[in-house]
Amino acid sequence: MMESGLENQIFQPSDVLAHATPDVLANHLPPDLLSKVLQASLAAGSMTPERVLETVTPELLARHLPHEVLWACIAAAAARAGVTNTVVS
Amino acid sequence: MNLKAFFVASLQTALDLAIATPDDILKHVTPDVLAEYLPKPLWARLFTACLGAPKVDAQLVVETIGVPNLCEHVPAQLIWACIADIGNRSLGKKVDDEPIVLRPMALTTPPPPPQPSGSRSKPLTAPPPDVIERPANLPFATSKLGPSIPAPVTTPAGTGTQSLADIVAELEAEGSARDERATTPPPSRVRTPTQQRFRQSQTNPGGVGRLAQQSNTRRPQAAIPSATPARTARRGETEVEEAEAETSAARGEDWRSSIAVEDEQLVDWQASEETVTTADDLETRKR
Numbered sequence: 001m002m003e004s005g006l007e008n009q010i011f012q013p014s015d016v017l018a019h020a021t022p023d024v025l026a027n028h029l030p031p032d033l034l035s036k037v038l039q040a041s042l043a044a045g046s047m048t049p050e051r052v053l054e055t056v057t058p059e060l061l062a063r064h065l066p067h068e069v070l071w072a073c074i075a076a077a078a079a080r081a082g083v084t085n086t087v088v089s
Numbered sequence: 090m091n092l093k094a095f096f097v098a099s100l101q102t103a104l105d106l107a108i109a110t111p112d113d114i115l116k117h118v119t120p121d122v123l124a125e126y127l128p129k130p131l132w133a134r135l136f137t138a139c140l141g142a143p144k145v146d147a148q149l150v151v152e153t154i155g156v157p158n159l160c161e162h163v164p165a166q167l168i169w170a171c172i173a174d175i176g177n178r179s180l181g182k183k184v185d186d187e188p189i190v191l192r193p194m195a196l197t198t199p200p201p202p203p204q205p206s207g208s209r210s211k212p213l214t215a216p217p218p219d220v221i222e223r224p225a226n227l228p229f230a231t232s233k234l235g236p237s238i239p240a241p242v243t244t245p246a247g248t249g250t251q252s253l254a255d256i257v258a259e260l261e262a263e264g265s266a267r268d269e270r271a272t273t274p275p276p277s278r279v280r281t282p283t284q285q286r287f288r289q290s291q292t293n294p295g296g297v298g299r300l301a302q303q304s305n306t307r308r309p310q311a312a313i314p315s316a317t318p319a320r321t322a323r324r325g326e327t328e329v330e331e332a333e334a335e336t337s338a339a340r341g342e343d344w345r346s347s348i349a350v351e352d353e354q355l356v357d358w359q360a361s362e363e364t365v366t367t368a369d370d371l372e373t374r375k376r
Contacts, residue, residue, distance in 0.1 A: 017140070021133075022132075022133045022134075022135075022136030022137040022140065023130075023133040025132075025133070025136055026129045026130070026132035026133035026135075026136055027129045027133070031121075031124035031125050032121075032124065034120075034123075034124040034132055035119075035120040035121045035123065035124035036120075037136075038120040038123065038124070038135070038139070038150070039120045041139055041145040042115075042120070042145055042146065042147070042150070044145075045144055045145060045146065046139075046142070046143065046144060046145050047136075047139035047140050047142070047145045048140075049140070052140075
């Protein structure tokens with residue numbers, strides 16, 4: 001669902017990182033992934049949501065992050081798209 | 090010796106005086122090292138700073154984490170490697186371009202010394218405990234015969250067991266103790282029927298069995314009323330009547346003519362559960 005939502009532009013990488021906050025990432029990603037994210041950012045000179053999701057792919061997000069966080073991201077995108085009456089923050 | 094304070098002061102001064110750069114620190118304190126030793130809140134702070142900063146570089150990383158936090162969490166060997174590189178470079182000495190790598194503890198552990206060829210290795214499991222041999226026939230004096238029968242006690246001379254008079258004296262003492270317990274009012278009205286029934290019908294505090302007949306220390310008995318009013322048979326009153334009837338029989342009086350007993354007051358001894366219990370109790374007592 002996360003990969004399809006990104007491919008179909010249901011939500012953007014910034015929307016993902018709005019729910020997968022730095023605190024969530026730091027607490028749930030394994031150390032090797034944290035290192036890769038920082039290495040990629042240092043190499044590129046910046047850390048953007050797109051670059052973070054290039055390293056932490058949707059598959060890795062689904063593997064390590066709590067599913068409630070990912071579902072909140074999906075539900076919020078659905079609310080923005082007007083397909084549900086429930087407003088999810 | 091406060092090593093961390095020394096590291097903090099040295100690195101911070103070197104950075105402030107432009108002797109060292111943040112890249113010198115990240116040369117050894119790599120992202121892998123940070124990922125392994127930096128606590129999660131600091132990682133969250135670092136992510137937040139990196140996502141909000143237009144440029145992510147070593148200076149941002151070092152300033153976000155802070156030199157005190159780096160010296161607190163990163164192994165001292167790595168911090169010292171940074172300081173050593175800075176010092177050697179300032180003195181014009183050769184600086185190794187490769188960062189040092191901390192080897193796992195398991196690889197640095199020396200192998201165990203070889204065992205002597207003649208000795209056997211120690212087994213992993215503990216040896217079985219020694220077999221405790223019990224004597225085939227236990228001495229009779231040490232074994233307990235039953236729950237209420239004391240073991241035979243040798244006489245002071247050591248030549249035999251207790252005499253019959255000693256046993257009778259012990260039983261008398263036990264009987265008197267039970268009488269005292271029975272006469273003492275219980276804290277509640279609940280009582281043990283077996284205990285009182287056994288004492289009233291069969292036990293004489295003056296002796297046991299044949300000895301009881303020789304004893305003249307029977308308790309005083311109440312006088313038999315000439316005519317007992319017919320009342321509803323209750324448990325306690327029935328037991329009292331039984332004791333009185335036995336007493337009258339011992340005197341040889343014609344109690345049947347003096348006591349009016351209805352059929353409802355009679356107790357079916359064979360069907361009574363308490364009677365069976367009393368018999369079992371007597372059997373246990375005899376054994």
